[in-house]
Amino acid sequence: MRDSSVDGAKKVVLVLEDDKPIGELIRSVLAEEGLEPLLASNGIQALAFVREHLPELLLADIHLAGSEPVEDIVHAVRSFTGPELPLLAMSASREDGRAEALEAYGFLSKPFDLATLLEEVQRGLELRQQRVRLS
Amino acid sequence: MIAQTELLEERAYYNISQAAAVLGVSRVSVWRWIRDGDLPAVRLGHRTTRIKREDLEGVLLRLGSKRTSASNQTDAGEHFVQFYEQDAVLVEAVASFIGAALRADDAGIVIGTEAHRTALDKRLAANGLDLAAARASGRYVSLDAGDTLPRFMVGDMPDPDLFFDVVGGVSKRTMRDGRRVRAFGEMVALLALDGKHDATVRLEELWNQLQHACGFSLFCAYPMERLAGESLADLLGNVCAEHSRVVPAESYTGLPSQNDQLRAVAALQQKAIWLEAEIAQRKQAEERLRLALDDERVARDAAESALRQRDEFLSIAAHELKTPITSMNGHAQLIERRLLRGGQLEAEEVTKAVQTITGQGRRLSRLLNQLFDVSQLQAGKLDLAPQRADLMETVRQAVENARLSSDGRSISLAGPASCELVIDALRLEQVLTNLLDNAIKYSPHSHEAIEVVVREDGTTVELSVRDHGLGIPPDKRGHIFERFYQAHTSGHRSGMGLGLYVSRQIVELHEGEIGAEFPAGGGSRFFVRLPMKGTL
Numbered sequence: 001m002r003d004s005s006v007d008g009a010k011k012v013v014l015v016l017e018d019d020k021p022i023g024e025l026i027r028s029v030l031a032e033e034g035l036e037p038l039l040a041s042n043g044i045q046a047l048a049f050v051r052e053h054l055p056e057l058l059l060a061d062i063h064l065a066g067s068e069p070v071e072d073i074v075h076a077v078r079s080f081t082g083p084e085l086p087l088l089a090m091s092a093s094r095e096d097g098r099a100e101a102l103e104a105y106g107f108l109s110k111p112f113d114l115a116t117l118l119e120e121v122q123r124g125l126e127l128r129q130q131r132v133r134l135s
Numbered sequence: 136m137i138a139q140t141e142l143l144e145e146r147a148y149y150n151i152s153q154a155a156a157v158l159g160v161s162r163v164s165v166w167r168w169i170r171d172g173d174l175p176a177v178r179l180g181h182r183t184t185r186i187k188r189e190d191l192e193g194v195l196l197r198l199g200s201k202r203t204s205a206s207n208q209t210d211a212g213e214h215f216v217q218f219y220e221q222d223a224v225l226v227e228a229v230a231s232f233i234g235a236a237l238r239a240d241d242a243g244i245v246i247g248t249e250a251h252r253t254a255l256d257k258r259l260a261a262n263g264l265d266l267a268a269a270r271a272s273g274r275y276v277s278l279d280a281g282d283t284l285p286r287f288m289v290g291d292m293p294d295p296d297l298f299f300d301v302v303g304g305v306s307k308r309t310m311r312d313g314r315r316v317r318a319f320g321e322m323v324a325l326l327a328l329d330g331k332h333d334a335t336v337r338l339e340e341l342w343n344q345l346q347h348a349c350g351f352s353l354f355c356a357y358p359m360e361r362l363a364g365e366s367l368a369d370l371l372g373n374v375c376a377e378h379s380r381v382v383p384a385e386s387y388t389g390l391p392s393q394n395d396q397l398r399a400v401a402a403l404q405q406k407a408i409w410l411e412a413e414i415a416q417r418k419q420a421e422e423r424l425r426l427a428l429d430d431e432r433v434a435r436d437a438a439e440s441a442l443r444q445r446d447e448f449l450s451i452a453a454h455e456l457k458t459p460i461t462s463m464n465g466h467a468q469l470i471e472r473r474l475l476r477g478g479q480l481e482a483e484e485v486t487k488a489v490q491t492i493t494g495q496g497r498r499l500s501r502l503l504n505q506l507f508d509v510s511q512l513q514a515g516k517l518d519l520a521p522q523r524a525d526l527m528e529t530v531r532q533a534v535e536n537a538r539l540s541s542d543g544r545s546i547s548l549a550g551p552a553s554c555e556l557v558i559d560a561l562r563l564e565q566v567l568t569n570l571l572d573n574a575i576k577y578s579p580h581s582h583e584a585i586e587v588v589v590r591e592d593g594t595t596v597e598l599s600v601r602d603h604g605l606g607i608p609p610d611k612r613g614h615i616f617e618r619f620y621q622a623h624t625s626g627h628r629s630g631m632g633l634g635l636y637v638s639r640q641i642v643e644l645h646e647g648e649i650g651a652e653f654p655a656g657g658g659s660r661f662f663v664r665l666p667m668k669g670t671l
Binding site: 019020021022024025026028029032063065091092093094110111112113114 | 450453454455457458459460461462464465466468469472473491494495542576
């Protein structure tokens with residue numbers, strides 16, 4: 001039951017965002033595109049989701065408020081999903097090497113257009129397919 | 136010499152001190168000359184020794200006009216040093232010193248530089264001495280200082296055993312048949328010029344030991360010009376201490392009268408004092424320069440730190456401003472997409488999007504106002520518009536607004552029904568809003584209510600906001616009201632670091648006090664105390 005990417009099922013995208021209006025916005029857009037967005041605002045919520053569902057993509061704000069470093073959350077999530085889980089990093093700050101260190105395939109700079117968001121998400125899902133095939 | 140002649144005319148007998156003064160030597164030297172029979176003395180009674188005027192005259196004549204070269208004053212067992220300026224003066228002094236020994240059928244040893252030895256041989260020959268014969272009979276030995284020195288040096292220091300073998304051996308051979316020996320040496324000067332000051336003083340000591348054992352007269356010389364300078368002052372002092380007599384350079388000894396010499400000494404003393412003063416001044420100037428450089432470094436560090444702080448602030452401010460813009464843009468685009476797709480828009484969806492957009496607009500305005508306030512504060516232009524108002528109404532308004540964005544956390548309010556004060560109500564609402572924002576932001580996992588309490592005791596009114604969240608780490612508590620300071624910065628977003636700074640300024644303009652306490656149970660309690668009889 002943990003793998004929701006079987007034919008016909010919606011692809012799960014885990015969204016890690018602590019700014020509520022932005023998180024809601026992303027959830028609405030992804031849902032309209034036929035995806036299954038799970039919105040987590042901290043590490044505990046994110047891990048609760050990955051115990052139940054296997055996401056195909058992690059979309060994460062890498063400058064979260066709160067006391068948990070985003071690196072710890074990403075590593076914990078990948079320990080459930082496997083290292084092939086593509087990460088799309090986003091932030092209102094400039095990329096300072098953190099996204100690269102987390103091996104993100106893309107970086108979304110806030111404020112972003114919804115079209116760009118969807119293109120990047122699409123690219124990540126394709127990447128995930130390739131990685132699964134290769135492994 | 137004039138003074139001495141005058142003295143001699145005054146009396147027939149001289150005591151030892153008077154004779155020493157006339158001859159310009161120490162009393163010990165006078166005693167030595169008497170002991171060795173060079174100066175006849177008369178015993179008058181049991182303890183009185185006197186010297187006849189004519190005997191003193193005889194000695195003065197023997198010393199002759201070369202009195203200033205000092206070399207003829209020497210006696211067995213004496214080790215003197217001459218500082219010289221001109222090579223010719225040195226050669227003349229050495230020729231006189233060694234020449235006297237050779238003429239008296241005594242012996243002379245020279246360990247000098249090649250140039251000095253050549254000039255000396257020429258000078259001695261010109262004075263009618265048969266150097267070849269003196270050499271053949273072992274009465275005259277001339278060695279190169281540069282060649283002899285390495286024969287007893289081990290590393291940078293002279294080796295005592297080797298020195299006594301090499302130099303002592305030469306001395307002993309020359310002294311056979313009971314000859315008296317006069318020696319001139321320049322190896323110490325070579326070491327001094329080579330910068331080996333310890334070795335110089337050590338070699339002087341070894342010469343002293345050898346001279347003590349053998350009893351010859353020893354003449355050392357140092358070129359004055361090349362031993363000048365502050366760094367050589369110690370060496371000069373040590374060298375002088377090793378000698379029984381010191382002869383200053385010719386510009387001093389060449390002076391014709393004692394009066395002139397005293398003038399020269401006075402001038403030199405004055406010059407030395409002036410130099411000391413100049414050195415002290417230079418050291419003071421260096422110290423001032425060092426302090427100025429320190430100040431400059433401190434100022435530069437402060438300026439660089441301010442620049443870093445500004446850059447950091449700009450990056451944080453940009454982050455904070457971009458976040459609400461992302462929401463506003465995104466929600467507007469979401470509606471646009473739905474319209475373009477021709478879909479039906481639910482009234483509820485539109486309402487939600489518009490509420491988000493206006494909410495984020497307010498957030499953006501608040502951030503911009505904060506930035507504007509800071510620039511006003513910097514320019515000293517943040518003014519209050521005080522008027523009589525009910526503080527409770529202001530507090531209720533702020534709490535209501537906070538509840539709208541409290542993310543489900545409850546906010547309780549306790550206080551009197553009303554509390555009339557002269558205040559800038561909008562500014563105080565801004566303060567309370569800041570405190571409530573922080574309480575909500577930094578208690579993300581707390582389900583306990585945020586408590587707002589207003590208390591008054593007739594003179595002061597206290598308004599407090601208590602949360603049960605993260606609190607503030609103890610090492611950061613002292614800084615939270617500083618500009619741009621953020622207590623929670625470990626990679627996390629936590630505002631611009633301006634809220635508490637602006638709040639403090641507003642409270643202080645009300646002549647009030649703002650502070651924070653950290654109860655044992657966790658979380659924070661921020662309080663604002665305002666005077667009730669404020670005359671703003």
